[in-house]
Amino acid sequence: PMNLRVQNLSKHYGATPVFANVSLDVAPGEFVAIVGESGVGKSTLLNCMAGLDHWDSGSVHLGGTDLGTLTNDQCALLRRKQVGFVFQAFHVLPHLDVAQNVALPLLLLGTPDADRVSAMLEAVGLGGLGARLPQQLSGGQLQRVAIARALVHAPKLIICDEPTSSLDGETGRKVMELLTLVARSPDRCVIVVTHDNRIFEFAD
Ligand code: ADP
Numbered sequence: 001p002m003n004l005r006v007q008n009l010s011k012h013y014g015a016t017p018v019f020a021n022v023s024l025d026v027a028p029g030e031f032v033a034i035v036g037e038s039g040v041g042k043s044t045l046l047n048c049m050a051g052l053d054h055w056d057s058g059s060v061h062l063g064g065t066d067l068g069t070l071t072n073d074q075c076a077l078l079r080r081k082q083v084g085f086v087f088q089a090f091h092v093l094p095h096l097d098v099a100q101n102v103a104l105p106l107l108l109l110g111t112p113d114a115d116r117v118s119a120m121l122e123a124v125g126l127g128g129l130g131a132r133l134p135q136q137l138s139g140g141q142l143q144r145v146a147i148a149r150a151l152v153h154a155p156k157l158i159i160c161d162e163p164t165s166s167l168d169g170e171t172g173r174k175v176m177e178l179l180t181l182v183a184r185s186p187d188r189c190v191i192v193v194t195h196d197n198r199i200f201e202f203a204d
């Protein structure tokens with residue numbers, strides 16, 4: 001089962017600290033919300049948790065593995081298998097259609113599964129839009145492509161950076177329920193950065 005342990009993590013850009021001595025534990029089955037004003041370092045912290053960024057001191061352990069001891073390639077492989085990441089800027093690939101974007105994690109793992117891709121698109125309310133190109137979608141639809149792509153390979157650690165920022169009330173609620181359902185699986189962790197008050201009612 002996945003767990004996340006951040007210990008005394010500090011990072012700065014030049015002389016400017018982004019955060020200092022951040023410690024937290026996320027247990028299997030937990031759904032954790034991280035809240036804070038714009039610019040305090042939430043996205044940077046999430047990137048460090050996934051080994052996408054470097055820190056100056058402290059440590060990050062994923063499922064017992066010390067990310068600081070891994071090479072970039074080893075870290076990428078761990079991410080491919082174990083992590084789903086919803087980026088604040090979505091990072092949906094513009095030259096792939098919606099279904100191909102969502103299928104990508106499965107393809108990289110060598111386990112393509114068109115039925116699973118369709119089910120994920122249905123789950124985020126994008127059923128029937130698989131053949132669209134990203135440029136033909138609204139911001140809220142793009143965000144849901146990013147969420148479907150992060151969940152399609154059933155990762156053990158799911159990290160979401162403001163995943164409901166572009167979603168209207170009802171769609172946002174559905175996405176939160178989906179993430180909550182995923183988090184209820186006893187071997188997974190979900191970590192969400194948010195300004196969205198509705199998320200508090202779902203988070204542990
Ligand atoms: P949040 O997600 O909480 O809004 P970020 O993690 O995006 O905050 O950014 C934290 C702080 O780090 C901000 O003040 C931002 O300006 C600064 N920052 C982010 N990236 C860089 C960078 N590459 N160089 C210098 N400062 C940066």
Ligand code: MG
Nearest residue numbers: 042043088161
């Ligand atoms: Mg941010």
